[in-house]
Amino acid sequence: MNVRSILDHKGRAVATIRPEAGIEEAVALLRHRGIGALVVTSDKTIVEGIISERDIVRALGEWGSDIGGMRVATLMSRDVVTCTEADSVVDLACLMTERRIRHLPVIERGALVGIVSIGDVVKSRIAEVESEVEAVKEMIAQA
DSSP states (O other), X not given: OBHHHHHHHHOOOOOXXXXXXXXXXXXXXXXXXXXXXXXXXXXXSSOOEEEXXXXXXXXXXXXXXXXXXXXXXXXXXXXXXXXXXXXXXXXXXXXXXXXXXXXXXXXXXXXXXXXXXXXXXXXXXXXXXXXXXXXXXXXXXXX
């Protein structure tokens, strides 16, 4: 199974925010949509960064409530790890575990085409394993 199969199932919509947006807007979007991260982009194509709940909590720990007037660009993670539609779910699971990443923007031909979360990867792996178990059960029943 690969990233394309996840996106085909869940959709390709990506929650984005502009780098010059205020941190209050980012928090409101995260809360309203019930998600853990926003891709930071000026044109909805090129990934400039990612801002997650973790980034905001880390900033609160460092600056306290003074982050209210800050811009997303100040707090976002700039070193964004991405993937492609062809990447395998197994490879993503390893990458996300090793790098402690919860969200991976999906890039094709230099453009943002989707995002996968650790939840998407786990759900996909569970479905894959369940399918394999059913196939083995069927083979045993036919033997």
